[in-house]
Amino acid sequence: MFFKPIFFRGGIHPGEKEITSEKKIEKMPEVGTYRVTTLQHIGVPAAVMVKVGDHVKKYQKIGKAQVKFSAFIHSPCSGKITQIKKINIRGREAEEITIENDFSGEEFERKGLRNFTPEKLQELVDDLGIVGLGGATFPTHIKLEGKLKTIIINGVECEPYLNADNRVMIESTYEILDGIEILMTTFDMEEGIIGIEENKVVAIEKMEQAVKGYSRIRVQKLPTIYPQGAEKQLIKALLKKEIKSFPMEIEAVTLNVGTILAIYRGVTYGTPIVERIVTVSGEGIENPKNLSIPIGTPVKDVLNYVGVKEDIVDKIIACGPMMGREIGETEVTSKGMNGILALGKEKFPPKLPCIRCGRCVDVCPMGLLPLEYDRLAKKGKYHQMEKEFSLSSCIKCGNCEYICPSQVPLMEAIFLGLEKGRDRDD
Ligand code: SF4
Ligand code: SF4
Known part of the structure; x- marks a missing residue:
């Protein structure tokens, strides 16, 4: 059946994806110190579960979700807690846990899921600290509630420079499809739609080829226009429906491809979110890369690893240039940080008064x-x-x-x- 996506009003074509679109995901080498914050999600900060001097293993819980609208936090390494301090994250009080890596790689026991029920899967997703990895960081277990008929997988990644989701779709195609299948079977859903912007040619090819083995899932190409990946715009484009607040109003759930991969790995291996894929790019980066980076890695260490052209860099941005924010090198990576960009001065021309051009x-x-x-x-x-x-x-x-x-x-x-x-x- 020929499907014609609905266009939403407005939108722009910001371009500039190609710097890292063909760069395979690499693992960032471990660093000596991680600083993990208790507020990496929408909702209430996690409560610290450790104290200074404690030894923790990789994957061990160090922050507890005390209310439903929160997320557990896990250690990205094996090591010793050396500091816990109060910090302010964009006007909100939270805490930062410093862990000195002992490089032993000692792991906390992980357990996947064997007997699937909606409640057990939801509990596991909560336990593993899984949140929306497209940048929204909405706690995923809350999305998996009530009657769900349709799952929409967001493979749009419409901001310039970012290729984290693009590479995940190319390199983990079958894990993503299996993750969708697990969710659809567990929640008795009828339809799965993977929405991908048409400029991601390789990802579309791989997904379209692989999806032939999954009868209830289909791939839908979408026009390349920003913000196609915003939840309301995506639902309108794929389902021709408008929502007021949340997709559950129409018995749907939308999840980013990275989040689906996290669910698949959580269910299969019991792996919590202790690392994420980050596109490190921009004109000011010597060796732009798509990196798998442990949560809590200082941005300074990431920039040292890829190299920075100090003479042309004007700003370091977390996430994409459209919705991201300027950060300093003292910042650390978090669950929602899908990009670290070093942008040159030409991106920021001088500011002038409004000319009411409309x-x-x-x-x-x-x-x-x-x-x-x-x-x-x-x-x-x-x-x-x-x-x-x-x-x-x-x-x-x-x-x-x-x-x-x-x-x-x-x-x-x-x-x-x-x-x-x-x-x-x-
Ligand atoms: S940031 Fe808000 S006001 Fe500006 S274009 Fe987007 S939705 Fe409209
Ligand atoms: S100059 Fe004024 S009217 Fe024109 S785009 Fe900027 S804010 Fe809007």
Whole structure:
């Protein structure tokens, strides 16, 4: 059957994927010290389960999810806890656990799952600290609730530079398909759709070939347009349905390809999330790579490993250039960090006043008026951003700022509005 995906409104074509698209995933060598934080997910920080002086094994739990909306944290190495300190992660209190690696590789016992029931699988996913690895970091066990008919696998990865998901689809094709099959069988789902942007030619070829052995799963090519990978846009494109908040409204679940792979490895080997694939790229990187990096690795160690062209680097960005954020070298890798980019100065031309050209409005996939957020933020009228211009509908895709010819800092205005809009200002 010929399937015609529905286009969503707005969207842009930011390009620039090719630097690492053909680079095989490599393992980053172990480092001497890991600093693992207790807030790497949406929700409540995990509670520290260890104390200074304790010896921990690789895969051992070191942070406990005390409420449903949280995620367990595990040790990425065998070693000794040398420090536990309070830190602030984007305005939220959390803790950071420092582990000195003893390089013994001693592992905590892992157990996969043999008898599948929805409850047991959900419990395992929770226990292994699995969260959305596409960058959203939503605790996955919460998504596996209620009646589910359709599973949508997000292989879109629409931000420039990033190739973590692309490489996972090419290199772990059958593990992903088996992971989907396990979920579909356990939750008695009817249909599995893998959505992939059409610029990922090799991944599409491999998936289309492999999927022939899986009767309930199909691959759907999607137009290359940002933010095709955003949950609401993906569902609209594949199912022709609109959701208000969550896919479970339409008995669907959306999971990123990396998350599916984590579930497969969790079920099969009992492996928790202690590492993830990260694209380390940008014009300022000597040897751009797709790396499997232990969680809690200092960004400085990653940059030393790949080499940095200090003379041209202007900013280091975590995740993609559209939705990511500027970071310092003291930052550490986390479950949601799918990219580390060293970008040159030309990516950041000087900022000018808004000329009311309307381009930000044209590209907004949610039909919002981003220029108004800048105007209101400048006046401190944060409350009005929601009241008059529905700020909470913003999916923070960054399209508006990307397209703006004046480089108006629209995302800064949006984040300020979301943070401060809860208090009355007018
Ligand atoms: S794209 Fe930039 S300059 Fe144009 S209206 Fe929007 S904020 Fe103003
Ligand atoms: S206003 Fe929000 S949803 Fe619209 S383009 Fe900007 S960041 Fe994306």
